Amino acid sequence: MKFGIIGLGYVGLATLCGLAKAGHEVIGVEKDQPRLLRLMNGDVPFHEPGMADVLRDHHGSITFTDSIADTETADYLVLAVGTPSKQDGSCDLTFVDAALSEVNSKHKIIIRSTVLPGTTDMLSVMYPAHTFAVVPEFLQEGRALADVLKPHRVVIGSDNLEMCEELAGIYGRLGVPIVCTSPIDAEFIKYASNAFLATKISFINDLARLADKAGADITTIADGMGLDPRIGRSFLNAGLGYGGSCFPKDMHALLNVASENELDLPVIRAAMHANDAQMAYVASKVEPTSDLKVAFLGLAFKPGTDDMRDAPSLTLAQLLTVRGVDVIGYDPLAKWDFPQAETVEAALEGADVAILVTEWDELVALPPEAFDGMRTKRLIDARNAWKYARDPGTVQYEGVGRMQNKENTPSSM
Ligand code: UDX
Numbered sequence: 477m478k479f480g481i482i483g484l485g486y487v488g489l490a491t492l493c494g495l496a497k498a499g500h501e502v503i504g505v506e507k508d509q510p511r512l513l514r515l516m517n518g519d520v521p522f523h524e525p526g527m528a529d530v531l532r533d534h535h536g537s538i539t540f541t542d543s544i545a546d547t548e549t550a551d552y553l554v555l556a557v558g559t560p561s562k563q564d565g566s567c568d569l570t571f572v573d574a575a576l577s578e579v580n581s582k583h584k585i586i587i588r589s590t591v592l593p594g595t596t597d598m599l600s601v602m603y604p605a606h607t608f609a610v611v612p613e614f615l616q617e618g619r620a621l622a623d624v625l626k627p628h629r630v631v632i633g634s635d636n637l638e639m640c641e642e643l644a645g646i647y648g649r650l651g652v653p654i655v656c657t658s659p660i661d662a663e664f665i666k667y668a669s670n671a672f673l674a675t676k677i678s679f680i681n682d683l684a685r686l687a688d689k690a691g692a693d694i695t696t697i698a699d700g701m702g703l704d705p706r707i708g709r710s711f712l713n714a715g716l717g718y719g720g721s722c723f724p725k726d727m728h729a730l731l732n733v734a735s736e737n738e739l740d741l742p743v744i745r746a747a748m749h750a751n752d753a754q755m756a757y758v759a760s761k762v763e764p765t766s767d768l769k770v771a772f773l774g775l776a777f778k779p780g781t782d783d784m785r786d787a788p789s790l791t792l793a794q795l796l797t798v799r800g801v802d803v804i805g806y807d808p809l810a811k812w813d814f815p816q817a818e819t820v821e822a823a824l825e826g827a828d829v830a831i832l833v834t835e836w837d838e839l840v841a842l843p844p845e846a847f848d849g850m851r852t853k854r855l856i857d858a859r860n861a862w863k864y865a866r867d868p869g870t871v872q873y874e875g876v877g878r879m880q881n882k883e884n885t886p887s888s889m
Contacts, residue, residue, distance in 0.1 A: 480547025481554045482575045487588050487613050488556030493530040494624035496538050503539045503547050516540050523782045523809050526621040544578040556588040565728035567592050576603050586611050592733055596659035609634035610659045612666035618780030629653045633662025667730050671744055674723040676711045678750035684714035684877025685757055694877030695860050714877045716858040717754035719777035721785040755788055758858050759795035762829055768801045771827040774834025775807035782809035789833045808836055825849045835861035844869030
């Protein structure tokens, strides 16, 4: 089959790679010229393991262009353009509209962009020549290709039975559960999943603050809770709060949909509030004294990516710098506008506090001696991930929700 993919950001490029790997012919459309040129040269414009290999290994079946007209002969068009948040939390559909108004001939269109519940139905009315299905993506950055090739499930939302069946046939080859439903249900499943995961993180972060006060260890609590299959251990890592291009944006969007329907969603609202509170809580562990220098170890919103969109490091840096603290950051890949060091050693040199912000492998494995260059050897482990937490040597160690007295607890015996 032949697929046209419109918009080659994370979602579009991951979809393109997945389809090419599955043996389909793909035409990728990207309007941003520098990005397009990089892709034409086989260069992936962001850090994502495995994608450059797919572009190289399947270059015979992949074409890049800046013109939607070149997708004329495709069997399906996949729309993966950005849907940024507007000020009020609603989705900006400018790029979706721009792309659809350029599709001249009648097409079967798969919406991969994250769109608010009701959008696909609205687009079907606005562009009646086409047939629509919404197939939301659930990929996580850093493992996008694996998530596209072997997702936990595929959700297909379409009112057109024929298109649902065709797509179920194509995705059926992945051997994963498939949900065929209405467009609005499919759109909801995407938002509900992200909101649930974000809420799970806020829940454990709430308890982490309590554990700090009560003298308990949140990681042991999460391990114990996670053994119950109804709860599960994943997304119960307490720390600095969630960030990234999806969770914060999707939570805002859900609240916006609710308010348009004259509803409040108190759980979602509380989870967002808890996320803000968590970053403020970690910031409050640093007592601003004059001439205080804080080194951030890790800047990206999570390890394995160079993505700084809604990164908690930015919020934390703002909270500290307004209190007169000097901040310097180090990250293996990500960049920011605050001062940045080229190496961990340079970031830590003369610092009073180090904060482990992003749990990169190389950072969680730093031995206690790595902190020798600091003015005061104090580490706040904002991800509860440092490998030497139980044997910190001369480093003053503090996690989040780990004000534990481990010697006396049964789990350490
Ligand atoms: C997320 C969803 O997981 C994915 O399904 C969706 O398609 C897009 O949004 P992603 O943004 O790549 O994916 O990041 P994810 O790995 O989910 O992490 C999101 C944030 O939550 C990160 O800031 C991470 O550090 C934080 N997090 C995650 C925690 O604080 N604790 C956890 O236990 C898990």
